[in-house]
Amino acid sequence: MKLSDLSHGPDWVVWAGAGLMLALSLVLISGRGSWLIAGYNTASPEEKAKYDAGKLCRVTGWGLLPIALLIAAMGLWEEILPAWFAYAALGLILADAAAILILCNTVCKKK
Numbered sequence: 776m777k778l779s780d781l782s783h784g785p786d787w788v789v790w791a792g793a794g795l796m797l798a799l800s801l802v803l804i805s806g807r808g809s810w811l812i813a814g815y816n817t818a819s820p821e822e823k824a825k826y827d828a829g830k831l832c833r834v835t836g837w838g839l840l841p842i843a844l845l846i847a848a849m850g851l852w853e854e855i856l857p858a859w860f861a862y863a864a865l866g867l868i869l870a871d872a873a874a875i876l877i878l879c880n881t882v883c884k885k886k
Contacts, residue, residue: 789850796843803836807847824885829884838875842868 802808806829815823815831815853845864849856 786850789846793843793850796839797844800810800836800839800843803832803839805836808832808836825881826879827885831879834856834878834883835875838871838878841871 799808799811803811809828809832812831812835815826815828845867849860849864
């Protein structure tokens with residue numbers, strides 16, 4: 776490997792990150808993996824009782840899926856995407872993260 780080969784950065788990191796996020800998303804969509812959700816993972820048993828764990832996993836998994844696909848698309852088409860697409864992707868990721876937080880704190884709470 777030459778030093779000039781490093782100028783484009785390691786593409787495998789993008790693919791590994793997107794693949795890992797996709798795998799985690801699929802685990803969460805299946806309703807398993809509540810231990811992967813940071814706030815739920817560390818909550819007390821009383822706090823965990825306020826949430827539907829399966830619904831929380833599915834909402835988090837479906838929210839993570841577009842982020843994983845967006846990262847994969849950016850890695851796949853990095854040469855042909857316009858420069859502004861990175862800013863649009865950042866906006867989409869932030870909006871998706873906000874939607875996940877809102878849905879987890881409204882839809883996933885037990886009544």
